[in-house]
Amino acid sequence: MQYFDSDYMEGAHPLILERLVKTNMEKTSGYGTDAYCESAKKKIRKACGCPEAxxxxxxxxxxxxATVITAMLRPYEGVIAAATGHINVHEAGAVEAGGHKVLALPSHEGKLDAAEADRYIADFYSDASWDHMVAPGMVYISHPTEYGTLYRLDELEALSSVCRKHHIPLFLDGARLGYGLAAHGTDVTLEAIASLCDIFYIGGTKVGALFGEAVVIPRPGFVKQFNTIIKQRGVLLAKGRLLGLQFDTLFTDGLYLKIARHGIEMADRIAACLEKKGYRFYAVPQSNQLFVVLENSRLSALSGHVSFGIWEKADADHTVVRIATSWATREEDVEELLSLL
Amino acid sequence: MQYFDSDYMEGAHPLILERLVKTNMEKTSGYGTDAYCESAKKKIRKACGCPEAxxxxxxxxxxxxATVITAMLRPYEGVIAAATGHINVHEAGAVEAGGHKVLALPSHEGKLDAAEADRYIADFYSDASWDHMVAPGMVYISHPTEYGTLYRLDELEALSSVCRKHHIPLFLDGARLGYGLAAHGTDVTLEAIASLCDIFYIGGTKVGALFGEAVVIPRPGFVKQFNTIIKQRGVLLAKGRLLGLQFDTLFTDGLYLKIARHGIEMADRIAACLEKKGYRFYAVPQSNQLFVVLENSRLSALSGHVSFGIWEKADADHTVVRIATSWATREEDVEELLSLL
Amino acid sequence: MQYFDSDYMEGAHPLILERLVKTNMEKTSGYGTDAYCESAKKKIRKACGCPEAxxxxxxxxxxxxATVITAMLRPYEGVIAAATGHINVHEAGAVEAGGHKVLALPSHEGKLDAAEADRYIADFYSDASWDHMVAPGMVYISHPTEYGTLYRLDELEALSSVCRKHHIPLFLDGARLGYGLAAHGTDVTLEAIASLCDIFYIGGTKVGALFGEAVVIPRPGFVKQFNTIIKQRGVLLAKGRLLGLQFDTLFTDGLYLKIARHGIEMADRIAACLEKKGYRFYAVPQSNQLFVVLENSRLSALSGHVSFGIWEKADADHTVVRIATSWATREEDVEELLSLL
Amino acid sequence: MQYFDSDYMEGAHPLILERLVKTNMEKTSGYGTDAYCESAKKKIRKACGCPEAxxxxxxxxxxxxATVITAMLRPYEGVIAAATGHINVHEAGAVEAGGHKVLALPSHEGKLDAAEADRYIADFYSDASWDHMVAPGMVYISHPTEYGTLYRLDELEALSSVCRKHHIPLFLDGARLGYGLAAHGTDVTLEAIASLCDIFYIGGTKVGALFGEAVVIPRPGFVKQFNTIIKQRGVLLAKGRLLGLQFDTLFTDGLYLKIARHGIEMADRIAACLEKKGYRFYAVPQSNQLFVVLENSRLSALSGHVSFGIWEKADADHTVVRIATSWATREEDVEELLSLL
Incomplete structure (x- = not known):
């Protein structure tokens, strides 16, 4: 039986576990005030080209x-996102529970279009009753997107320009950022993201860590009293050093990108094979998640041999499935998958 | 200069003012515990055919x-509404500020389709990750809708059936209910609404009152501790008797429907004339609000003579305007409007 | 039977009703954009000595x-108030429903002590884990207080200084402000309040209006996008002119203070008589609300003849009752009350 | 240098790390639907004597x-807690951010008194305006408390009776439950807690785990759709198996209690020594946290040699410090501490 359901099925990269074991009985202060966090922050700042971040x-x-969005918005503001964005669909209304509307714009294979966002904001303020409506207070994107697709650098630049023109922040959800940065042919770098976004995060959970996301604010102080908001949302880990140590490891000797690249290679191999065999992709394959339209009969036949993420109904007879690889995907598992397909 | 911008431009029906003046120096207890409220409630219960409401x-x-929706939903639930619904567009995110998502379904000239709502709910629970998503916890409709259109009785029955089938309440926003009930050709009565909805309100602000909405809960106790929620939302009027007295007046001798009918007659006269002259309606005219597509040049020419509600841009050269009549619209004003158009 | 339960038992001052009747069929634009609101604002600005407010x-x-507090605070902030403050006790948790903690400090007959507030804030920031706690983000007081007592000018100045020293706004709830300004011996004026507070309101509901509170922000723009927040909280009255017209009337020819003074005279007369007869006051009588400790047997004997506000249990045998006068209290009713006591 | 600041300074018990390493490359489904979680749940159910929990x-x-409280309360309800309770002081207003008031009652060395809670609830409903106030909707206690003290079984039974009498749930925060259960002389068992509380949790973070709290609901289904609320609050761990595996280990062969007992023994040894030397305790020492009143000069002299948790100012010259032991405290460190004191 093979599992390609998601990119968070295994634990952590062995180097991380090794360091967790080695440092286990050290005593550190809590809540991220320890030396491991400090070291990790330094390395991330360097990788982002933001010495002050x-x-x-x-x-x-x-x-x-939810914590970032709550911290950034004023009560009368909402967050622009693609209709398919994770915050709009798969977070159980966390943004709304924090008091804010998700302003859903059309999704283009998961991506938000800068011109559409610009027009939306311009139209909003040209409506005579705009002050009876939810003001667009920030833009949320993810990279890779919910459908594994990637922004080109010029697309990110355009979104950033729109945000700066309208004086609202650009927030990039990088839960799978490693796979986005490691993808073949991408022209988007971590430095570019840091220069174009006002706040973003580098995902660890799906890229080698047991868990953990590193939020980067290129201009320090941009979010006032963020620490208290993090504590209030219950998001401040007591043993913060666990996060510091993991990110310190991931950002030592380029581990983060290196292991992401492996996930990408596994995905590319699968994508190439599927393409050759004539499978239909639901979104163009660009990173470690492949969305494929399968006949339901085919899906049934495969069950018991391979498990996918069941994404959505395509039509009465077809289902969109997700095939996810990761830093932990083994070549032999890919081979078995390909032989099954 | 003529004003047809909205149906809340004047004060109250003279009978209401007269009673306000007459009872002004009476002393009553606060927060709706007075005899006027009690009397009004009795009359509304009778009009609804709900002696227990x-x-x-x-x-x-x-x-x-916002208060009704907050009171009805559990934290993990959202409210289904037409994408054009007032709560989704023109209430500045009040529902989200209360912690809940508006689950927007397609609008059919302002109306929600029962079959689409049914399919949405069924699809929701057939999604393997439904418990990571916002559960549909109630259905919101308005009658008349945001575009002045009306549900037929069979449409309301279908929506009610869908809600009961899925065990979620149906909430009808009746801010302009009088005009809906008084419309020509409608088969929807107050009794029908009371039997099909779990909670609804009878709008006073736009139908003869200075202000005021009467929320009806046909099955008493359906909303637990509603009084405290109303107080908490700042919605409990200190001099509650002002509301009681107004609704008592509106529900004496059929005043509510009688004055609504006048508004409808004025609207019908305008609609008939516009139709004859070949004006294009944005939504079929059914109640006291008419949505008409005007050339921008025509709109400019009329400015200074007549004022409409500017609704939305239809295209580069056309604007959707709202012409609203009310209980207070004078025949001579309609004549002048018609002569101008 | 005499009723002295509260100061919101009657309707409005006759001049207000008269103007409501006279202007009833005028057409005005909605949501407070009309000429009556504009005129009222001008008069209030003048009365406050704040031409820009x-x-x-x-x-x-x-x-x-709730709306003011929501608009002023950031998510990590709470509001300092006396433990007996209306927002801490009698608003059903409206502040908390908006996401903020009430930081309750000791009440001194309803008043907050500036030195205690100062010490609280200083201690807060000297606590090593202050960023795990709710930051004091504003100070709320009411004048008169929940127990009808009044701040002296030097007390208000001290509170204002504390707020400015710590860079947090001072908010004064003036639901009964008229009675505070009209009280004998007070040295607090409307101009003083406007110069010492960052935001405050002038209560109409209890001082001559049918309903209505006028929020004054001496420095315009101090609260960003307040209109949308007001709309979002459901607090924007459609027929806003009703509020404008009432305040315009109250602030014409000093009506507001004149009618408040009447309420004060009635209260003073009652207080003097009670004092002479040896009644025990729960709080020093200073404005239109008197809090008196009555034996329960006495209270029973009076029931059927006179009705008070039942405030709280003093001990097993005594109850604190509130005797409230208002602009509408008639001399003969006071005489009857005094003869009963 | 010795550190006794808190009980979350080290990593996890070695057995936990060992299993994390051993199972690291296994593939499991996400969000707690894996076999490790299932196994841990079974063991916890057994330890609680609640086969259905x-x-x-x-x-x-x-x-x-915050998640439990949000899930349990209706919008008009608040949570009763001791004024010193963690939720009232050290969680940055998380409960209020969720919309609910903390109803603070007097703390008796951290404990809530059942009779006082009973009287509070009874008084609440005997207040004529109770429906304008925040209804007590649940009771929150922690065991051990914020000051390391412990409830006796009869005290817990009394609190449980009060809650059941008033039909509100009892919630026990067991972040340090292990140390409470392992304390010498306690008559409170896990089974007793499970039979007396409606919801409680067993803390892992401070008792051997890297992180993790196990919420137990003795009557299944008591909280409706809890999973979605957990997801909405951002509290559902993607790699849920990490939690399952840790609790599975802690509840195998009585590890949880065994390691807690070690922490208790270390604390007892310190307490006995301090007592002998005449140190003043701020709260009676009962579990793994000792609160001692130190002269500031003494505290300064010790700095550089030993680090405590700085709790609060006792007076101008004294400070309350916390000395915390844990499963990880080494005997030699205790010896060094004692020789320093």
Whole structure:
């Protein structure tokens, strides 16, 4: 039986576990005030080309999205996102529970279009009753997107320009950022993201860590009293050093990108094979998640041999499934998958 | 200069003012515990054919919508509404500020389709990850809708059936209910609404009152401790008797429907004339609000002579305007409007 | 039977009703954009000595408190108030429903002590784990207080200094402000309040209006996008002119203070008589609300003849009752009350 | 240098790390649906004597408290807690951010008194305006308390009776439950807690785990749709198996109690020594946290040699410090501490 359901099925990269074991009985102060966090922050700042950046570690994606959005918005503001965005669909209404509307714009294979966002904001303020409506207070994107697709650098630049023109922050959810940065042919770098976004995070949970997301705020102080908001949302880990140590490991000797690249290679191999065999992709394969349209009969036949993420109904007879690889995917498992397909 | 911008441009029906003046120096207890409220409730119960109904008076529409929705939903639930619904567009995110997502379904000239709502709920629970998503916890409709259109009785029955099948309440926003009930050709009565909805309100602000909405809960106790929620939302009027007295007047001798009918007649006269002259309606004219597509040049020419509600851009050269009549619209004003158009 | 339960048992001052009747069929634009609101704002600005002040009209006290507090605080902040403050006790948790903690300090007959507030804030920031706690983000007081007592000018100045020293706003709930300003011997004026507070409101509901509170922001723009927050909280009255017209009347020819003075005279007469007869006051009588400790047997004997506000149990045998006068209290009713006591 | 600041300075018990390493590359489904979680739940159910109990794993204490409280309360309800309770002081207003008031009652060395809670609830409903106030909707206690003290069984029984009498749930925060159960002389068992509380949690973070709290709901289904609420609050760990595996280990062969007992023994040894030397305790020492009043000069002299938790100012010259032991405290460190004191 092969499992390609998601990219969070295994534990952590062995180097991380090794260090967890080695440092286990050390005593450190709590809540991220320890030396491991400090060291990790330094390395992340360097990788981002932002020597001043403020960095906060959180445990998971949904909590990070909700905490960042709560911290950035004023009560009368909402967050622009693609209709398919994770915050709009798969976070159980966390943004709304924090009091804010998700302003859903059309999704283009998971991506938000800068021109559409610009027009939306311009139209909003040209409506005579705009002050009876939810003001667009920030833009949320993810990279890779919910459908594994990637922004090109010029697309990110355009989104950033729109945000700066309208004086609202750009927030990039990088829960799978490693796979985005390691993808073949991408022209988007971590430095570019840090220069174009006002706040973003580097996902650890799906890229080698047991758990953990590193929120980067290129301009320190941009979010006032963020620490208290993090504590209030229950997102401040007592043993914060666990997060620091994991990110310190991931950002030592380029481990983060290196292991992400492996996940990408596994995905590319699968994608190439599927393409050759004539499978239909639901979104163009670009990173470690492949969305494929399968006949339901085919899906049934495969069950018991391979497990996918069941994404959505395509039509009465077809289902969109997700095939996810990761830093932990083994070549022999890919081979078996390909022989099954 | 003629004003047809909205149906809340004047004060109250003279009979209401007269009684306000007459009872002004009476002393009554506060917060709706007075005899006028009691009397009004009795008359509304009778008009609804619900002798047991629980009734609460509030001041305005947005606060009523938000308070009802907050009171009905559990934290993990959202409210289904047409994408054009007032709560989704023109209430500044009040529902989200209360912690809940508006689950927007397609609007059919402002109306929600029962079959689509049914399919949405069924699909929701057939999604393997439904418990990571916002559960549909109630259905919101308005009658008349945001575009002045009306549900037929069979449409309301279908929506009610869908809600009961899925064990979620049906909430009807009746901010303009009088005009809906008084419309020509409608087969929807107050009794029907009371039997099909779990909670609804009878709008006073736009139908003869200075302000006020009467929330009706046909099955008393359906909303637990509603009084405290109303107080908490700041929606409990200190001099509650002002609301009681207004609704008592509106529900004496059929005043509510009688004055609504006048508004409808004025609207019908305008609609007939516009139709004859070949104006294009944005939504089929059914109640006291007419949505007409005007050339921008025509709109400019009319400015200074007549004022409409500017609704939305239809395209580069056309604008959707709202022409609203009310209980207070004078025949001579309609004549002048028609001569101008 | 005499009723002295509260100061919101009657309707409005006759001049207000008269103007409501006279202007009833005028057409005005909605949501407070009309000429009556504009005129009222001008008069209020003048009375406050703040020619630039931003003014917003709301309907009632609880909604005004919650809306102002929501608008002023960031998510990590709470509001300092006396433990007996209305927002801490009698608003059903409206502040908390908006996401903020009430930081309750000791009440001194309803008043907050500036030195205690100063020490609280200083101690807060000297606590090593202050960023795990709710930061004091504003100070709330009411004048008169929940127990009818009044701040002296030097007390208000001290509170204002504390707030400015710590860079947090001072908010004064003036639901009964008229009675505070009209009280004998007070040295607090409307101009003083406007110069010492960052935001405050002038209560109409209890001082001559049918309903209505006028929020004054001496420095315009101090609260960003307040209009949308007001709309979002359901607090924006459709027929806003009703509020404008009432305040315009109250602030014409000094009506507001004149009618408040009547309420004060009635209260003073009662207080003097009670004092002479040896009644025990629960709080020093200073404005239109008198808090008296009555034996339960006495209270029973009076029931059927006179009705008070039942405030709280003093001990097993005594009850604290509130005797409230208002602009509408008639001399003959006071005489009857005094003859009964 | 010795550190006795808190009980979360080290990593996890070695057995936990060992299993994390051993199972690291296994593939499991996400969000707690894996076999490790299932196994841990079974063992916890058995330890609680609740074969039917519903169990949910969360990451940390603040998020667990806020999520449970949000899930249990209706909008008009608040939570009763001792004024010193963690939720009232050290969680940055997380409960209020969720919309609910903490109803603070007097703390008796951290404990809530059942009779006082009973009287509070009875008084609440005997107040004529109770429906304008925040209804007591649940009771929160922690065991051990914020000051390391312990409830006796009869005290817990009394609290449980009060809750059942008033039909509100009893919630026990067991972030340090192990140390409470392992304390010398306690008559409170896990089974007793499970039979007396409606919801409680077993803390892992401070008792041997890297992180993790196990929420136990003795009557399954008591909280409706809890999973979605957990997801919405961002509290559902993607790699849920990490929690399952840790609790599975802690509840195998009595490890949880065994290691807690070690922490208790270390604390007892310190307490006995301090007592002998005449140190003043701020609260009676009962579990793994000792609160001692130190002269500031003494505290300064010790700095550089030993680090405590700085709790609060006792007076101008004294400070309350916390000395915390844990499963990880080494005997030689205790010896060094004692020789320093």
């Amino acid at each position: 403020e960095i906060h570690f959180m445990v998971g994606g949904t909590q990070t999205n | 629980e009734i609460h008076f509030m001041v305005g529409g947005t606060q009523t919508n | 931003e003014i917003h009209f709301m309907v009632g006290g609880t909604q005004t408190n | 519903e169990i949910h794993f969360m990451v940390g204490g603040t998020q667990t408290n």
